[in-house]
Amino acid sequence: MTTAAVATATRAMRRPARSRSLKAWYRNxxxxxxxxxxxxxxxxxxxxxxxxxxDPIKQDLQNALLSPSADHWLGTDKYGRDVYTRLVYxxxxxxxxxxxxVLIPFVVGSVAxxxxxxxxxxxxxxxxxxxDVFFAFPFYVLVxxxxxxxxxxxxxxxxxxxxxSWVAYxxxxxxxxxxxxxxxxxxxxxxGGMSHGRILVRHIxxxxxxxxxxxxxxxxxxxxxxxxxxxxxxxxxxxPTAEWGxxxxxxxxxxxxxxxxxxxxxLAVVVTSLxxxxxxxxxxxxxxxxxxx
Amino acid sequence: MNGTTTxxxxxxSVLRVSALTKRYxxxxxxxxxxxxxxxxxxxxxxxxxxxxRPGEILAxxxxxxxxxxxxxxxxxxxxxxxxxxxxxxGEPAPARRDKESSRRVQMVFQDPYSxxxxxxxxxxxxxxxxxxxxxxxxxxxRAESVRLLNLVGLEEDVLGAYPSQFSGGQRQRLAIARALxxxxxxxxxxxxxxxxxxxxxATILDLFATLRTELGLSILFxxxxxxxxxxxADRVAVMYLGRIVEVAETAQLFTEPxxxxxxxxxxxxxxxTETSVNDGFEVEGEPPSPYDVPAGCRFHPRCPLASEICRExxxxxxxxxxxxxxxxxxxxxxxxxxxxxxxxxHR
Amino acid sequence: MSAGTTTQATxxxxxxxxxxxxxHAPVQPGVPLLSVQDLTVGVRPxxxxxxxxxxxxxxxxxxGQRMGxxxxxxxxxxxxxxxxxGLLPKPVEVLSGRVExxxxxxxxxxxxxxxTLMGPExxxxxxxxxxxxxxxxxxxxxxxxxxxxxxxxxxxxxxxLAVQMMARTGIPDPxxxxxxxxxxxxxxxxxxxxxxxxxxxxPRLLLCDEPTTALDxxxxxxxxxxxxxxxxETGTSLVFVTHDLAVVNQTCSELAVMYAGHIVxxxxxKDTFRQPxxxxxxxxxxxxxxxxxxxxxxIPIPGFPPNVSDRxxxxxxxxxxxxxRPHCTEAxxxxxxxxxxxxxxxxxxxxxxxxxxx
Numbered sequence: 001m002t003t004a005a006v007a008t009a010t011r012a013m014r015r016p017a018r019s020r021s022l023k024a025w026y027r028n029x030x031x032x033x034x035x036x037x038x039x040x041x042x043x044x045x046x047x048x049x050x051x052x053x054x055d056p057i058k059q060d061l062q063n064a065l066l067s068p069s070a071d072h073w074l075g076t077d078k079y080g081r082d083v084y085t086r087l088v089y090x091x092x093x094x095x096x097x098x099x100x101x102v103l104i105p106f107v108v109g110s111v112a113x114x115x116x117x118x119x120x121x122x123x124x125x126x127x128x129x130x131x132d133v134f135f136a137f138p139f140y141v142l143v144x145x146x147x148x149x150x151x152x153x154x155x156x157x158x159x160x161x162x163x164x165s166w167v168a169y170x171x172x173x174x175x176x177x178x179x180x181x182x183x184x185x186x187x188x189x190x191x192g193g194m195s196h197g198r199i200l201v202r203h204i205x206x207x208x209x210x211x212x213x214x215x216x217x218x219x220x221x222x223x224x225x226x227x228x229x230x231x232x233x234x235x236x237x238x239x240p241t242a243e244w245g246x247x248x249x250x251x252x253x254x255x256x257x258x259x260x261x262x263x264x265x266x267l268a269v270v271v272t273s274l275x276x277x278x279x280x281x282x283x284x285x286x287x288x289x290x291x292x293x
Numbered sequence: 294m295n296g297t298t299t300x301x302x303x304x305x306s307v308l309r310v311s312a313l314t315k316r317y318x319x320x321x322x323x324x325x326x327x328x329x330x331x332x333x334x335x336x337x338x339x340x341x342x343x344x345x346r347p348g349e350i351l352a353x354x355x356x357x358x359x360x361x362x363x364x365x366x367x368x369x370x371x372x373x374x375x376x377x378x379x380x381x382x383g384e385p386a387p388a389r390r391d392k393e394s395s396r397r398v399q400m401v402f403q404d405p406y407s408x409x410x411x412x413x414x415x416x417x418x419x420x421x422x423x424x425x426x427x428x429x430x431x432x433x434x435r436a437e438s439v440r441l442l443n444l445v446g447l448e449e450d451v452l453g454a455y456p457s458q459f460s461g462g463q464r465q466r467l468a469i470a471r472a473l474x475x476x477x478x479x480x481x482x483x484x485x486x487x488x489x490x491x492x493x494x495a496t497i498l499d500l501f502a503t504l505r506t507e508l509g510l511s512i513l514f515x516x517x518x519x520x521x522x523x524x525x526a527d528r529v530a531v532m533y534l535g536r537i538v539e540v541a542e543t544a545q546l547f548t549e550p551x552x553x554x555x556x557x558x559x560x561x562x563x564x565x566t567e568t569s570v571n572d573g574f575e576v577e578g579e580p581p582s583p584y585d586v587p588a589g590c591r592f593h594p595r596c597p598l599a600s601e602i603c604r605e606x607x608x609x610x611x612x613x614x615x616x617x618x619x620x621x622x623x624x625x626x627x628x629x630x631x632x633x634x635x636x637x638x639h640r
Numbered sequence: 641m642s643a644g645t646t647t648q649a650t651x652x653x654x655x656x657x658x659x660x661x662x663x664h665a666p667v668q669p670g671v672p673l674l675s676v677q678d679l680t681v682g683v684r685p686x687x688x689x690x691x692x693x694x695x696x697x698x699x700x701x702x703x704g705q706r707m708g709x710x711x712x713x714x715x716x717x718x719x720x721x722x723x724x725x726g727l728l729p730k731p732v733e734v735l736s737g738r739v740e741x742x743x744x745x746x747x748x749x750x751x752x753x754x755x756t757l758m759g760p761e762x763x764x765x766x767x768x769x770x771x772x773x774x775x776x777x778x779x780x781x782x783x784x785x786x787x788x789x790x791x792x793x794x795x796x797x798x799x800x801l802a803v804q805m806m807a808r809t810g811i812p813d814p815x816x817x818x819x820x821x822x823x824x825x826x827x828x829x830x831x832x833x834x835x836x837x838x839x840x841x842x843p844r845l846l847l848c849d850e851p852t853t854a855l856d857x858x859x860x861x862x863x864x865x866x867x868x869x870x871x872x873e874t875g876t877s878l879v880f881v882t883h884d885l886a887v888v889n890q891t892c893s894e895l896a897v898m899y900a901g902h903i904v905x906x907x908x909x910k911d912t913f914r915q916p917x918x919x920x921x922x923x924x925x926x927x928x929x930x931x932x933x934x935x936x937x938x939i940p941i942p943g944f945p946p947n948v949s950d951r952x953x954x955x956x957x958x959x960x961x962x963x964x965r966p967h968c969t970e971a972x973x974x975x976x977x978x979x980x981x982x983x984x985x986x987x988x989x990x991x992x993x994x995x996x997x998x
Binding site for chain 2: 712713812826827828829856857858859860861862864883884885886887889890913923924925927928929930931932933934938939940941942944945
């Protein structure tokens with residue numbers, strides 16, 4: 001057969017791909033559910049002043065510990081602050097720290113892991129020994145110790161989490177790179193005379209980022225839990241600021257009488273975690289071509 | 294189109310390999326030493342001499358462990374030889390390749406699924422190479438990409454597509470287009486059809502034949518399927534345990550093999566024709582471990598013709614006829630054993 | 641195992657007859673050894689949707705017959721074989737049809753009872769022996785396991801039988817090799833071990849899934865010869881799945897060609913090769929290089945096989961077929977007798993009659 005004839009044949013038989021991936025996207029119920037939950041939470045946090053009229057910090061001791069009513073949907077806490085309002089404003093703090101806290105470790109860890117995996121050698125050995133050391137300690141122990149050292153507050157939370165959680169990204173990316181660098185398309189890119197930097201950034205990165213990104217979703221959950229835990233331990237955000245962890249701490253003394261006080265922020269943490277987990281699962285379905293097949 | 298190769302009549306070969314040797318020291322882990330009985334050195338290539346003439350398809354055949362994949366890796370610079378030289382179009386190729394020296398030898402891989410980057414659309418894959426090597430001015434990149442696609446039997450409309458939209462055979466076409474984009478002196482094709490379905494293998498074999506005939510492309514075609522090799526190649530080199538044991542023109546090699554290993558390979562080919570039987574020259578056992586290459590002729594433990602001299606002497610590759618070389622001390626004796634008749638009657 | 645061999649084995653007196661032929665169910669006269677009827681295999685992703693990978697496959701294997709099933713990747717040939725062996729990978733399952741062994745439907749049988757047939761009656765050989773062998777058990781013990789369980793031999797007897805089986809499969813120095821672990825053996829030897837394991841209980845049906853694809857040509861020939869020899873000696877029937885037409889030609893007498901989940905043509909190997917009556921079979925023969933006819937032009941089949949999930953209406957080969965007519969895309973042609981002993985699923989089968997291969 002001549003090449004022209006083959007061309008005609010192949011043209012007619014090429015797979016339609018765009019429509020298929022779009023369909024896969026819609027079918028991906030997990031992703032949609034995760035996006036809806038996380039989206040609503042983010043919207044609530046951003047537009048907090050529009051969906052509640054109370055002040056999250058100002059005390060009103062005359063109206064302390066009210067049960068849920070039309071005025072106070074979820075009642076008030078021991079300082080008379082509206083629980084619903086504090087919940088919404090708490091989302092601002094917790095989500096912001098959660099998202100921001102993954103950024104630094106995501107970037108630093110991914111780059112370190114990618115370089116270690118791609119180039120190997122002594123650089124790889126050094127990075128991986130450091131990673132092993134960090135992995136030997138429980139996450140919370142390290143974070144709490146570091147926050148204790150840096151002093152409580154938002155900045156030290158960022159620092160502590162970044163210092164501890166970059167290792168997970170490094171480990172993930174190193175593993176991905178060890179596989180990716182042996183792929184024939186990487187060899188082909190080298191044969192094409194491309195530099196290592198170009199291959200890493202343009203050829204490998206788009207193929208390996210998905211795993212780190214998916215992990216980042218669950219890492220946000222972990223970070224939010226860490227902030228809440230720190231808040232609960234009194235090492236987190238300083239008191240009057242609405243934050244879920246300190247709300248649980250404040251609420252627990254009334255657990256037998258006003259159980260909503262501690263349960264509601266706890267539920268908020270659970271819903272947020274659920275949303276982000278769904279988002280992560282959905283993303284992994286969407287981003288890993290081999291799993292979509 | 295004459296940019297893909299620059300056949301210079303003064304040059305006898307576009308790719309020449311002399312005394313190429315590659316040994317791997319296995320001392321790196323106690324586990325590998327344990328697994329290989331404590332011996333330390335794997336000899337993948339043991340003094341390989343080979344050349345590819347301009348505009349020919351030279352097939353390199355051999356079984357697993359023969360060293361053909363190692364040779365391909367050295368040729369494209371993804372591993373370095375322990376000793377010996379590689380020269381491309383008469384110029385020595387550095388062991389560590391730079392942009393220009395890697396351009397000159399391109400490769401088509403066995404697995405068309407791992408050889409195309411799933412995240413890069415076809416158009417970008419080609420244009421990146423064309424721009425990086427300044428093959429054509431920026432304004433002509435698209436036209437050149439289309440020309441390359443047409444060359445391999447694809448059309449302009451695939452430029453925006455991703456590799457996942459293509460079947461195995463089409464992916465192999467794309468891989469060939471990518472290799473041709475930088476206008477290499479020689480193309481290494483490493484088992485390019487063995488991962489494809491039987492019914493599409495022929496289209497890719499045809500494409501290689503067309504590229505050779507129409508563009509004068511020089512191809513080193515690595516394969517294990519002798520029926521494919523016989524159909525496509527101009528010359529064939531047979532490898533056994535890290536060494537070339539026979540080289541000849543294709544028809545010559547298959548009708549008058551002068552090395553018992555070649556003869557055994559031919560007699561092992563499963564035949565399609567009912568009247569064609571393969572017997573008479575069966576070898577026993579399997580290729581020995583490359584950790585433990587036999588002394589003397591490396592084929593003697595399996596060779597039906599082996600005698601005392603074969604156990605003691607390691608035969609060099611010598612001319613046994615015009616354009617026919619064999620590394621066998623009994624090449625003359627072998628010539629007296631006729632190859633079973635190949636039926637030529639057409640049904 | 642044939643009577644002759646049994647006598648011979650008993651005559652040696654050292655080990656009991658490897659063949660538990662006495663324990664075999666008596667052969668039903670007039671009933672094929674294996675009869676696959678309208679077998680459909682697929683997945684059920686949800687209640688109202690099924691994806692069938694193998695559709696309505698029927699064929700018979702007579703005692704002592706050797707049947708080759710040829711097809712490309714995705715044709716369903718391996719799944720057909722695995723459905724017979726009861727080894728379908730989850731979530732793939734048999735959706736409908738019957739698999740009768742010696743007149744009894746295996747699919748209707750309780751799983752436990754069916755497992756007792758695997759070994760003494762039906763055995764399977766896989767493409768990659770390394771994944772089918774247990775890496776931490778000595779190969780001799782692995783071969784002995786079947787006879788101990790199914791033939792009720794003692795450990796010592798089974799061990800002796802294992803060495804005997806290894807010798808029969810042409811493994812040099814079998815007594816020493818029996819103590820080796822799989823990774824210590826070469827690919828060819830591992831495949832021989834798997835064959836020894838498969839035939840150790842004297843099965844009447846041997847299922848082979850591309851047993852030589854991972855082997856080098858010289859070793860492939862040795863293994864094919866071995867299978868041939870064993871089947872000749874014992875009268876074992878063979879179902880041999882491969883993508884290589886030439887391998888079928890050398891091994892089998894009967895042929896079934898599968899395409900997109902259907903058997904599109906079946907008949908005697910030599911007749912079918914000489915005069916294919918389905919355009920796909922013809923296409924396969926014309927596109928594969930034939931060592932005996934190096935100058936023949938290769939005629940590729942345009943396009944590629946359809947995806948399992950979106951097979952075309954009507955004949956699945958129609959979009960690639962040179963003989964296609966409008967009615968081909970309307971209904972799936974039934975597998976019908978087109979020549980004595982030859983079945984083809986093609987409306988245009990007659991038009992292939994007078995043309996000769998290029």
